[in-house]
Amino acid sequence: MISSEQVGKRIARLRKEKHMSQEQLAEQLNVSPQAVSKWETGKSLPETTTLPLLSSILGHSIDSILLPQKLVVLSAVYTDGQEAYDVTHFVNQFVVGSRLNLAVSKLTFPESIKSDRLKLLLLKYETPSGVYATYVLNDNLLTLDIHSTGYAASQSELDIVFAAYGNEQASRNVLNKMKHYAFFQWKQFTASHELFPSLIDNDGNDYLLLLYLNEEGIHALSCAEGERIHYTPDRTRLFRMESPQEHCIIEGVGRLGFGKDMDCSWAGALLLSLTARGVDTTYEQIMGVSGACWRISFTPMWDYSSADALVAYNYSDPAFSAYGLTATWANHLNPEERRLEKHNILESLRNHQLPIAINLRVAPEWGVITGYLDAGGTLLCRSYFDDETFEELRNDPEFLEDMKVSKGYLNVDHWPYMLVRIGSQGHVPSALDNLYASLRIKVDSMNAAGNSGYSLGYKAFEAWQEGLLEDAWYRNASDKNFARRLGVNHFCMMGLTDARRSAAAYLQESLPLLDNHPGSRALSELAELYAQISLLLAGFYKCMTDPASVKSGSSKQSWTREQREQQAELLQTVAALEFRGETLAKEVLGTLAERL
Incomplete structure (x- = not known):
C-alpha cells in the first residue's frame, strides 16, 4: 500500500x-x-x-x-x-x-x-x-x-577516513600519516616520497588517494606524485593544484558563430561540451529537449539579451535532466570564490568535461572552455566571436605561432559572470519522456508570467508588436537610438527564427516515437504547424536589412514604417499559430496516461 x-x-x-x-x-x-x-x-x-x-x-x-x-x-x-x-x-x-x-x-x-x-x-x-x-x-x-551503520556526515571540518599511496597494482595505507599531518593544520602539502614513501617493488606511477567526509557526504580525491593538495579556507573540502608547467587542452572542439544554424549561443556552447565528452546529440535535439525551441521573450527596453535562451525562463535544468547530467552553477563570484572555482574548472577539463560560460570574450554570449595553459594561468575557449579575430589576424605570424601552442583556441579574456560545470552522467530518460517534458515546457513557457522585466510567450509577442508600431518613438528617436533598436530587432528575429526552425526539426524527428498511438495524429499536425511557422519566419528574416550593412546615419531609411507594420502583422500571425500549437501539444500530453 x-x-x-x-x-x-x-x-x-x-x-x-x-x-x-x-x-x-x-x-x-x-x-x-x-x-x-x-x-x-x-x-x-x-x-x-x-x-x-x-x-x-x-x-x-x-x-x-x-x-x-x-x-x-x-x-x-x-x-x-x-x-x-x-x-x-x-x-x-x-x-x-x-x-x-x-x-x-x-x-x-x-x-x-x-x-x-x-x-x-x-x-x-x-x-x-x-x-x-x-x-x-x-x-x-x-x-x-537496514542495520548497517557507516560514516556519519562531518558537521565541521572535513574528516579523512581513508588514505592510500601507490596504484591499483600495489599501494599502502597511509591514513595514520594523514592524521598526523592534519594535526598540524597544514593548508597544503605535496604528494611525494618524502611524505608517503613508495613501496620498493612498485614500478608504476604513484598516486595519493584521499577519502574524506564533510556535511555533504563522502568524497574521493586522487593526485599524482608531485602534485599539491590544498584545503579550502574553511577546511571542509580538498582540491588539487598542478605543477607550474602542466597544461590540458581538449582538441577537436568545433567552431561557434551566428549564422551557422546554431543562433542560440547557450545551446551551441552546450552542444560542443556534450559532443566533446562523446554524447551523441545535435543542436536541434538540445533545443528540443530543453524546451528552448519554444522560447520567446521581449523587454520594452529593447535589449539584445531578449534573445538569450536563459534570460527569463529556465531551459537549462530540463536540458541537463534530458541527458542525465549533473550541473553545478558558479555565478557572480567574489575574488576568493573565483580562485577556488578555477581549480574546479581545471579538474573538469582533466576529466574531459568542458564547462560552458557566458561573457568569455568580447560580449556576453555563451561559449565553452576548452583547456588551459600554465597550470590554469591561461584559460582557452570557443566563443561566438572567434571568427572575427581569426579573420583579422589570419596573416599575423605571432598569432599563428600562438595558435600552434593553444591548438587553435583563443584565450578567455573575462571571468564569466555565469558558468556551468557539467559533471557525471547517470540515468538518461527515454526520447519519449523527453518529448513529453518538452511539450509541457512549451505550454508553460508560452503562458508564463514576466520575469525580471521581460515578457514571455504570448505577452512577448504582444510587447514586440506594440514596440514595432510605436510611431512617435521612431519619428523622434536619435540616429544612435534608432540604429540600436534596428540591431536588437534583427537579433531577436534571428533568435526566434532559429528557435522555431529547431522546433520543426525536433518534432519531425520525434514522429516515430508515437507510431500507432492516439497522440500520433496531433504530433504530426504539430510538426507540420511548426514547419509552416519556420518557413514564415525564415522568409521574412531573409529579406530583413542587416544592421551591419547600414551606413551611419541612414538607419531610418533602412527600416521603414511599412516594414515594421509587416513584421508586426507577421508576429500576430505566428502568435495565433502558436496558440493552435498549444492546443495540439495538450492533446498529445492528454494521451500520456494511456501509455503508463
Whole structure:
C-alpha cells in the first residue's frame, strides 16, 4: 500500500540530495511549488503523468519513490578520485528486500575508468536509523542492510577516513600519516616520497588517494606524485593544484558563430561540451529537449539579451535532466570564490568535461572552455566571436605561432559572470519522456508570467508588436537610438527564427516515437504547424536589412514604417499559430496516461 507520508519524505530526501529547492524541482516538473510542498508533507501524491519526469530528475525509479524501501542508496559514485560516474540508479537495482549485495570491480558498472589509480565505489545511503556514507575498493564485496551503520556526515571540518599511496597494482595505507599531518593544520602539502614513501617493488606511477567526509557526504580525491593538495579556507573540502608547467587542452572542439544554424549561443556552447565528452546529440535535439525551441521573450527596453535562451525562463535544468547530467552553477563570484572555482574548472577539463560560460570574450554570449595553459594561468575557449579575430589576424605570424601552442583556441579574456560545470552522467530518460517534458515546457513557457522585466510567450509577442508600431518613438528617436533598436530587432528575429526552425526539426524527428498511438495524429499536425511557422519566419528574416550593412546615419531609411507594420502583422500571425500549437501539444500530453 502506498503511504503518502513515506513518499513525501522520500521525495524531500532525494530532492535535497540533488541540492534543489522545492521551487527548482517544481520548475523542472512544470508544477507549482505548493504542489511539491503538499507531496513532501504527505498531503497528496504526484500525478501519474508527472512520475516519469520526477523519476528522471531524482535519479530513482518510480517504484522506489512510491514504495520506499527501508534501505535506499541516495547516491553512488564509481571513481578513481579523478574521473567519476554517477551509478546511483544502477546500484539501487540491486537492493532486494532491504539488503544490498554487490561485487565492486571494473566489470560491475556500465562505465569504465581506464587509469592505473585505485578505484572504488562511494555510497551515501539511508536506513531507518539515519543517513550514512561508506566506500568499497575494487575487488571487494559491498554488503548493506537496514542495520548497517557507516560514516556519519562531518558537521565541521572535513574528516579523512581513508588514505592510500601507490596504484591499483600495489599501494599502502597511509591514513595514520594523514592524521598526523592534519594535526598540524597544514593548508597544503605535496604528494611525494618524502611524505608517503613508495613501496620498493612498485614500478608504476604513484598516486595519493584521499577519502574524506564533510556535511555533504563522502568524497574521493586522487593526485599524482608531485602534485599539491590544498584545503579550502574553511577546511571542509580538498582540491588539487598542478605543477607550474602542466597544461590540458581538449582538441577537436568545433567552431561557434551566428549564422551557422546554431543562433542560440547557450545551446551551441552546450552542444560542443556534450559532443566533446562523446554524447551523441545535435543542436536541434538540445533545443528540443530543453524546451528552448519554444522560447520567446521581449523587454520594452529593447535589449539584445531578449534573445538569450536563459534570460527569463529556465531551459537549462530540463536540458541537463534530458541527458542525465549533473550541473553545478558558479555565478557572480567574489575574488576568493573565483580562485577556488578555477581549480574546479581545471579538474573538469582533466576529466574531459568542458564547462560552458557566458561573457568569455568580447560580449556576453555563451561559449565553452576548452583547456588551459600554465597550470590554469591561461584559460582557452570557443566563443561566438572567434571568427572575427581569426579573420583579422589570419596573416599575423605571432598569432599563428600562438595558435600552434593553444591548438587553435583563443584565450578567455573575462571571468564569466555565469558558468556551468557539467559533471557525471547517470540515468538518461527515454526520447519519449523527453518529448513529453518538452511539450509541457512549451505550454508553460508560452503562458508564463514576466520575469525580471521581460515578457514571455504570448505577452512577448504582444510587447514586440506594440514596440514595432510605436510611431512617435521612431519619428523622434536619435540616429544612435534608432540604429540600436534596428540591431536588437534583427537579433531577436534571428533568435526566434532559429528557435522555431529547431522546433520543426525536433518534432519531425520525434514522429516515430508515437507510431500507432492516439497522440500520433496531433504530433504530426504539430510538426507540420511548426514547419509552416519556420518557413514564415525564415522568409521574412531573409529579406530583413542587416544592421551591419547600414551606413551611419541612414538607419531610418533602412527600416521603414511599412516594414515594421509587416513584421508586426507577421508576429500576430505566428502568435495565433502558436496558440493552435498549444492546443495540439495538450492533446498529445492528454494521451500520456494511456501509455503508463
